[in-house]
Amino acid sequence: MGKALSAVLFDLYGTLLDVHSVAGRADQLFPGRGSALSQLWRDKQLEYTRLRTMSSRYVPFTQVVEDALQYACDALHLPLDSAGRGLLMHEFTQLTPFADAVPALQRLLAADLTVGVLTNGDPGQMEDALHGAGLDDYFDVLLSADQARAYKTAPAVYELGPLTLGHPAAELLLISSNGWDAIGAKWYGYRSFWVNRSSAPIERLDGQPDGIGRSLSDAVDFALRLHSGGKS
Amino acid sequence: MGKALSAVLFDLYGTLLDVHSVAGRADQLFPGRGSALSQLWRDKQLEYTRLRTMSSRYVPFTQVVEDALQYACDALHLPLDSAGRGLLMHEFTQLTPFADAVPALQRLLAADLTVGVLTNGDPGQMEDALHGAGLDDYFDVLLSADQARAYKTAPAVYELGPLTLGHPAAELLLISSNGWDAIGAKWYGYRSFWVNRSSAPIERLDGQPDGIGRSLSDAVDFALRLHSGGKS
Numbered sequence: 001m002g003k004a005l006s007a008v009l010f011d012l013y014g015t016l017l018d019v020h021s022v023a024g025r026a027d028q029l030f031p032g033r034g035s036a037l038s039q040l041w042r043d044k045q046l047e048y049t050r051l052r053t054m055s056s057r058y059v060p061f062t063q064v065v066e067d068a069l070q071y072a073c074d075a076l077h078l079p080l081d082s083a084g085r086g087l088l089m090h091e092f093t094q095l096t097p098f099a100d101a102v103p104a105l106q107r108l109l110a111a112d113l114t115v116g117v118l119t120n121g122d123p124g125q126m127e128d129a130l131h132g133a134g135l136d137d138y139f140d141v142l143l144s145a146d147q148a149r150a151y152k153t154a155p156a157v158y159e160l161g162p163l164t165l166g167h168p169a170a171e172l173l174l175i176s177s178n179g180w181d182a183i184g185a186k187w188y189g190y191r192s193f194w195v196n197r198s199s200a201p202i203e204r205l206d207g208q209p210d211g212i213g214r215s216l217s218d219a220v221d222f223a224l225r226l227h228s229g230g231k232s
Numbered sequence: 233m234g235k236a237l238s239a240v241l242f243d244l245y246g247t248l249l250d251v252h253s254v255a256g257r258a259d260q261l262f263p264g265r266g267s268a269l270s271q272l273w274r275d276k277q278l279e280y281t282r283l284r285t286m287s288s289r290y291v292p293f294t295q296v297v298e299d300a301l302q303y304a305c306d307a308l309h310l311p312l313d314s315a316g317r318g319l320l321m322h323e324f325t326q327l328t329p330f331a332d333a334v335p336a337l338q339r340l341l342a343a344d345l346t347v348g349v350l351t352n353g354d355p356g357q358m359e360d361a362l363h364g365a366g367l368d369d370y371f372d373v374l375l376s377a378d379q380a381r382a383y384k385t386a387p388a389v390y391e392l393g394p395l396t397l398g399h400p401a402a403e404l405l406l407i408s409s410n411g412w413d414a415i416g417a418k419w420y421g422y423r424s425f426w427v428n429r430s431s432a433p434i435e436r437l438d439g440q441p442d443g444i445g446r447s448l449s450d451a452v453d454f455a456l457r458l459h460s461g462g463k464s
Contacts, residue, residue: 048437050282051412055385055419057438067436074433153287180283187287201306204299205280206289 005191005226006167007114009143011176012121013095014042015195016216017133021096026088030078037072044068049120049151058149060122065092093128097135098197104216105138111224116141118161118174120151141165153184161190173210173226175219182209191226193219237423237458238399239346241375243408244353245327246274247427248448249365253328258320262310269304276300281352281383290381292354297324325360329367330429336448337370343456348373350393350406352383373397385416393422405442405458407451414441423458425451 013019020038027034045061045068052058069088073080080088108115116139119126123144130136141164148156161172169189176182182194183205194209195216202208211222245251252270259266277293277300284290301320305312312320340347348371351358355376362368373396380388393404401421408414414426415437426441427448434440443454 047282047412050279050286051385051416051437053286054282054383055387055416057419059438071433071436151286153283155287180279184283184287187289201303204303205283206291 004171005113005173005223006171007116007141007161007165008108008173008175008223009116009118009141009161009190011174011178011181012117012119012126012129015098015175015177016101016117016135017095017097017129019092019095022088022091025091029084029087030076033076033078037076037078040072040075041065041069044071053151053154056150058151060125060146061120061151062089062122062125065089065125093125094132095129097133098216100216101133101135102138104220105135107220108223109138111227113223113227114140114165116143116161116165118143118157120145120157122146152181153187155188158185158188158190173223175216175223179203179209180205183207186210193222195219236403237345237405237455238403239348239373239393239397240340240405240407240455241348241350241393241422243406243410243413244349244351244358244361247330247407247409248333248349248367249327249329249361251324251327254320254323257323261316261319262308265308265310269308269310272304272307273297273301276303285383285386288382290383292357292378293352293383294321294354294357297321297357325357326364327361329365330448332448333365333367334370336452337367339452340455341370343459345455345459346372346397348375348393348397350375350389352377352389354378384413385419387420390417390420390422405455407448407455411435411441412437415439418442425454427451 010016019042023034023038026037030037045065048064048068066089121144123146126142126144143160143164145151145157147160150156162169172190174185174190174192177195177197179194180203182192183203185192186207186209192209193211196212213219242248251274255266255270258269262269277297280296280300298321353376355378358374358376375392375396377383377389379392382388394401404422406417406422406424409427409429411426412435414424415435417424418439418441424441425443428444429446445451
């Protein structure tokens with residue numbers, strides 16, 4: 001029997017929001033290339049967050065996202081003018097929530113658990129994205145890597161959970177569809193659940209998430225089992 | 233007029249040695265998939281070095297390379313048995329040097345510059361790789377990220393240059409075909425040169441290398457200009 005669960009934190013980009021919902025708009029701008037652009041844009045966002053974190057060269061995620069977009073267009077030989085840049089950057093604030101997000105959040109709220117977000121996004125970007133997705137009423141706490149001036153998987157980012165919530169990491173569950181984030185949280189001391197929507201292989205890193213499933217619904221099942229298990 | 237150049241350090245994997253020379257062997261094991269495996273294997277190596285560095289979860293690069301190989305085979309649905317793993321891990325110690333490596337090193341040695349390696353590879357792995365490539369007689373100093381228990385672009389790795397050589401970073405030139413490495417070195421205070429063999433776009437990070445060219449010959453031209461410029 002584990003300790004009680006005090007709160008559930010969700011990763012945002014890729015977990016609650018589909019970062020690849022930009023592909024449609026990108027395909028209008030660059031016919032036939034939207035999917036390739038969306039993929040490289042995302043990969044490069046992550047790469048830049050990591051390089052900047054290792055080298056203590058933090059800039060807010062909005063800047064990282066714009067830098068990554070420029071690189072991705074350069075690499076794919078797509079001519080990005082300022083109108084196109086504006087359109088795609090705006091699109092990134094209007095990402096589509098996954099269909100299982102609202103039902104999952106509603107079940108957690110009904111269970112009287114503290115629910116929050118822990119994201120690489122900066123505060124303005126996160127708030128725009130949650131508002132755009134109709135998710136702004138579901139969270140007790142919004143935690144941004146910007147407060148740590150570092151990106152996941154730096155311990156300073158995961159530390160925001162215990163610091164803000166006043167509970168040890170072992171009483172917090174991080175839910176992420178990024179396998180490396182679920183492991184990074186576990187490394188820090190959280191419990192974690194990996195939403196593996198695409199049946200990706202497990203990351204070959206030390207340690208594994210406490211739970212793995214296919215959907216946010218699976219993640220909430222896991223959270224509620226932990227919550228009731230810890231209490232009984 | 234800049235300061236004198238005291239030493240030239242080379243990145244190893246991708247700069248002196250072609251990491252994708254494993255593709256041939258991989259293609260024998262997994263016909264038609266060698267190139268895809270080589271690419272994902274390499275990408276995953278870099279990702280794991282960064283996640284581990286951010287989270288202070290260092291393991292030697294040999295382990296990272298093996299973990300990345302397993303992930304890449306899982307992701308590509310390639311059945312890797314222990315014999316295949318052994319073959320490919322051995323192949324990684326026998327990478328082919330780029331054709332311009334030996335001529336470039338010979339020109340630097342003739343110019344009476346201190347020449348070294350600064351690599352993510354661990355010492356045994358680096359020595360095997362240099363020996364396998366016939367490059368073991370060209371270096372005054374071999375610096376491994378293993379001494380810092382972190383990977384590039386962590387400052388602790390670049391710090392090995394000034395610490396070992398007794399010259400400030402501004403008197404050292406790092407030559408790398410990894411654009412992010414050339415920028416990471418620059419961030420630390422080195423001069424740097426990016427060998428951009430594939431005409432990749434520049435990385436959208438703060439700062440840029442001091443020089444960019446297409447070959448190790450271009451890099452040595454740059455080093456020798458710095459060397460004579462600093463003296464005159």
